Amino acid sequence: xxxxxxxxxxxxxxxxxxxxxxxxxxxxxxxxxxxxxxxxxxxxxxxxxxxxxxxxxxxxxxxxxxxxxxxxxxxxxxxxxxxxxxxxxxxxxxxxxxxxxxxxxxxxxxxxxxxxxxxxxxxxxxxxxxxxxxxxxxxxxxxxxxxxxxxxxxx
Amino acid sequence: xxxxxxxxxxxxxxxxxxxxxxxxxxxxxxxxxxxxxxxxxxxxxxxxxxxxxxxxxxxxxxxxxxxxxxxxxxxxxxxxxxxxxxxxxxxxxxxxxxxxxxxxxxxxxxxxxxxxxxxxxxxxxxxxxxxxxxxxxxxxxxxxxxxxxxxxxxxxxxxxxxxxxxxxxxxxxxxxxxxxxxxxxxxxxxxxxxxxxxxxxxxxxxxxxxxxxxxxxxxxxxxxxxxxxxxxxxxxxxxxxxxxxxxxxxxxxxxxxxxxxxxxxxxxxxxxxxxxxxxxxxxxxxxxxxxxxxxxxxxxxxxxxxxxxxxxxxxxxxxxxxxxxxxxxxxxxxxxxxxxxxxxxxxxxxxxxxxxxxxxxxxxxxxxxxxxxxxxxxxxxxxxxxxxxxxxxxxxxxxxxxxxxxxxxxxxxxxxxxxxxxxxxxxxxxxxxxxxxxxxxxxxxxxxxxxxxxxxxxxxxxxxxxxxxxxxxxxxxxxxxxxxxxxxxxxxxxxxxxxxxxxxxxxxxxxxxxxxxxxxxxxxxxxxxxxxxxxxxxxxxxxxxxxxxxxxxxxxxxxxxxxxxxxxxxxxxxxxxxxxxxxxxxxxxxxxxxxxxxxxxxxxxxxxxxxxxxxxxxxxxxxxxxxxxxxxxxxxxxxxxxxxxxxxxxxxxxxxxxxxxx
Numbered sequence: 022x023x024x025x026x027x028x029x030x031x032x033x034x035x036x037x038x039x040x041x042x043x044x045x046x047x048x049x050x051x052x053x054x055x056x057x058x059x060x061x062x063x064x065x066x067x068x069x070x071x072x073x074x075x076x077x078x079x080x081x082x083x084x085x086x087x088x089x090x091x092x093x094x095x096x097x098x099x100x101x102x103x104x105x106x107x108x109x110x111x112x113x114x115x116x117x118x119x120x121x122x123x124x125x126x127x128x129x130x131x132x133x134x135x136x137x138x139x140x141x142x143x144x145x146x147x148x149x150x151x152x153x154x155x156x157x158x159x160x161x162x163x164x165x166x167x168x169x170x171x172x173x174x175x176x
Numbered sequence: 177x178x179x180x181x182x183x184x185x186x187x188x189x190x191x192x193x194x195x196x197x198x199x200x201x202x203x204x205x206x207x208x209x210x211x212x213x214x215x216x217x218x219x220x221x222x223x224x225x226x227x228x229x230x231x232x233x234x235x236x237x238x239x240x241x242x243x244x245x246x247x248x249x250x251x252x253x254x255x256x257x258x259x260x261x262x263x264x265x266x267x268x269x270x271x272x273x274x275x276x277x278x279x280x281x282x283x284x285x286x287x288x289x290x291x292x293x294x295x296x297x298x299x300x301x302x303x304x305x306x307x308x309x310x311x312x313x314x315x316x317x318x319x320x321x322x323x324x325x326x327x328x329x330x331x332x333x334x335x336x337x338x339x340x341x342x343x344x345x346x347x348x349x350x351x352x353x354x355x356x357x358x359x360x361x362x363x364x365x366x367x368x369x370x371x372x373x374x375x376x377x378x379x380x381x382x383x384x385x386x387x388x389x390x391x392x393x394x395x396x397x398x399x400x401x402x403x404x405x406x407x408x409x410x411x412x413x414x415x416x417x418x419x420x421x422x423x424x425x426x427x428x429x430x431x432x433x434x435x436x437x438x439x440x441x442x443x444x445x446x447x448x449x450x451x452x453x454x455x456x457x458x459x460x461x462x463x464x465x466x467x468x469x470x471x472x473x474x475x476x477x478x479x480x481x482x483x484x485x486x487x488x489x490x491x492x493x494x495x496x497x498x499x500x501x502x503x504x505x506x507x508x509x510x511x512x513x514x515x516x517x518x519x520x521x522x523x524x525x526x527x528x529x530x531x532x533x534x535x536x537x538x539x540x541x542x543x544x545x546x547x548x549x550x551x552x553x554x555x556x557x558x559x560x561x562x563x564x565x566x567x568x569x570x571x572x573x574x575x576x577x578x579x580x581x582x583x584x585x586x587x588x589x590x591x592x593x594x595x596x597x598x599x600x601x602x603x604x605x606x607x608x609x610x611x612x613x614x615x616x617x618x619x620x621x622x623x624x625x626x627x628x629x630x631x632x633x634x635x636x637x638x639x640x641x642x643x644x645x646x647x648x649x650x651x652x653x654x655x656x657x658x659x660x661x662x663x664x665x666x667x668x669x670x671x672x673x674x675x676x677x678x679x680x681x682x683x684x685x686x687x688x689x690x691x692x693x694x695x696x697x698x699x700x701x702x703x704x705x706x707x708x709x710x711x712x713x714x715x716x717x718x719x720x721x722x723x724x725x726x727x728x729x730x731x732x733x734x735x736x737x738x739x740x741x742x743x744x745x746x747x748x749x750x751x752x753x754x755x756x757x758x759x760x761x762x763x764x765x766x767x768x769x770x771x772x773x774x775x776x777x778x779x780x781x782x783x784x785x786x787x788x789x790x791x792x793x794x795x796x797x798x799x800x801x802x803x804x805x806x807x808x809x810x811x812x813x814x815x816x817x818x819x820x821x822x823x824x825x826x827x828x829x830x831x832x833x834x835x836x837x838x
Contacts, residue, residue, distance in 0.1 A: 045777075045780070045786060046697060046699045046780070047699070047780070065562070065564060067560050073418045078409075114557060115558040115560055117559070117560060117562075118560050118561075118563065118564055119562055120547075120565055125551055125554075125555055125557060125559065126547075126551075126559070129561065129565070133536065133540040133573060134569075136535075136540070137532070140536060144520075148519070
């Protein structure tokens with residue numbers, strides 16, 4: 022709690038701005054490239070108190086705080102990945118909308134390609150096996166004679 | 177008193193469902209016509225009882241009978257009448273009632289229109305439908321009784337969630353549920369066919385109309401839902417990969433696969449087992465979708481644990497329906513006849529390819545939706561799977577499907593010639609290769625993904641047009657003869673053309689609106705102006721007032737555009753005091769090729785207001801495309817060859833015509 026308060030105080034010092042919500046004009050960084058990076062990153066971070074919204078599209082106070090925090094990190098010279106790591110370290114991986122490729126998400130990321138390639142391979146194999154099946158052998162003369170007998174010669 | 181009658185009707189319906197679900201099954205196995213024929217009156221009676229209960233429930237909402245707990249919790253005397261009616265399905269209990277109304281409605285429809293079905297297949301199908309009804313009614317009566325009384329009664333209610341007090345949301349659940357539950361009939365047909373041990377062309381001909389009806393409903397329902405999200409959430413987005421959206425999308429993907437594979441069974445008597453499996457899984461996904469969303473398990477594992485009775489009941493129901501279906505499939509499917517062989521490059525081959533991609537896409541959406549849940553159970557780590565995951569996996573999986581979607585209908589059944597098909601499609605091919613080049617020359621900053629998307633959209637749209645021109649002989653015949661041939665193409669062909677063209681329109685809308693959207697978010701004071709997409713917005717001011725059950729802040733914005741008359745837009749924010757919640761009511765103006773989208777934000781603390789303005793090019797095409805696809809489905813449905821009461825023995829002429837067009 023004390024940490025959070027300190028944190029908020031630091032934020033207020035770093036970026037002076039009135040208390041407003043949403044992707045506010047007042048939050049915007051002066052440098053357009055940095056601001057563009059900030060917008061991109063804010064689409065990858067979850068607003069933790071909302072129903073499945075990114076902080077880019079939320080009015081919540083927390084989303085506002087996170088937008089300021091990530092801009093502060095960008096101004097401090099962090100790379101995009103460093104910003105995400107910084108925020109994930111404080112708020113948990115739950116905050117990352119784009120799940121990182123880690124042991125816990127291996128199954129998540131690998132299943133789709135495995136399904137497509139595996140399924141496709143299986144289908145191709147089946148199609149080839151069918152084609153490789155030997156053609157039905159011609160009937161021998163005795164066999165056709167017997168077949169004619171069984172069917173009853175209709176001519 | 178009326179409420180008790182409704183409650184009683186619901187219990188009666190459950191008992192009827194039990195009879196409908198057992199006696200005809202026994203009848204079909206002992207070949208007793210009398211027992212089998214019980215299914216039809218039972219299905220109609222069950223529908224009648226459920227409809228009565230639903231009408232009573234709706235009446236309680238309309239007269240604001242707050243002695244009924246559900247009405248107290250979800251309504252308010254000041255709520256507009258429209259939302260008193262549509263609020264009926266706004267709550268958990270009400271939506272379950274809507275579900276069971278649809279379920280019994282479909283049962284009743286099969287009872288009425290299924291006269292041409294063999295007695296045993298009809299009896300078994302209706303019996304399975306009865307069992308589904310029994311399970312749902314038992315769930316409603318035991319855990320989610322809509323007729324629960326409240327004592328002492330309250331003078332006024334708690335009001336419906338204001339987000340739900342909107343025409344888009346009010347009307348999309350009936351369509352969605354019509355779609356979800358429509359697939360119960362294909363499920364019942366599949367189970368009945370497994371019991372009978374026969375799946376042939378005739379079976380597919382009976383099943384396909386139901387799959388089509390359900391698919392059209394689901395398509396419209398999803399489109400309405402996405403449109404609602406677009407104009408209500410105030411961020412200009414139309415699809416968020418939210419679990420609720422995914423829940424409706426998964427059965428849609430499987431339903432699309434089912435629709436196409438059923439056509440293969442009908443035309444070529446192959447893929448029978450696969451089609452039956454799809455029918456089981458599609459309804460399974462509908463169940464998982466509705467019930468798991470309703471149980472709250474997706475938002476948090478903990479909300480599931482708060483009310484375990486409902487959750488456990490739901491899981492048991494899903495396990496019985498899907499597990500039972502799959503178990504029966506495992507035992508009986510090997511006994512079904514194997515299909516006619518076909519080469520990988522053939523119309524069947526293309527359909528199998530698309531089935532594979534649709535199923536893999538569905539599995540990806542499933543995984544993305546449920547993975548956070550699994551991960552939390554395994555490891556205790558809460559993680560998120562956001563739009564980035566679906567963009568990176570689902571989209572590339574479906575892209576080759578769009579390519580194949582155009583080639584498939586041009587290939588011959590059994591053994592096709594890919595080179596010849598591409599030659600026939602060469603106008604579309606040229607268009608699809610040229611379009612991204614033109615776009616790139618016009619907009620150098622276009623991302624490669626957007627260029628690929630443009631190519632796909634043009635390919636899909638031109639592909640259909642090329643195929644239609646080819647089928648009508650436009651290049652070979654005089655114009656009038658070609659026109660006559662075009663007009664006399666079977667409705668099924670027109671249905672396919674409309675639906676596939678719609679997919680192209682939809683892709684164009686998605687790609688262009690995502691890549692070339694403009695956005696301005698500014699603090700506005702009275703008299704300020706803002707430029708966006710060649711338009712000037714004059715911020716006139718904000719007025720406040722009290723309307724019905726909410727307080728409104730409404731901005732007045734004059735939009736000027738060179739060469740066009742000025743218009744005024746009123747984006748607003750509403751505060752619902754009873755429900756204690758705020759909604760954004762966007763103002764949108766469209767010309768069919770792009771939307772100007774305005775949303776009023778918060779006060780900026782300095783006497784101004786934050787205004788969010790977007791210009792979303794081609795965004796309406798997303799919904800046009802979906803509507804075209806659904807219309808295509810309806811058109812196919814009206815094809816004479818698909819009607820239920822088709823005589824079993826066809827006239828020789830009809831067979832020849834069929835052979836000619838397939």
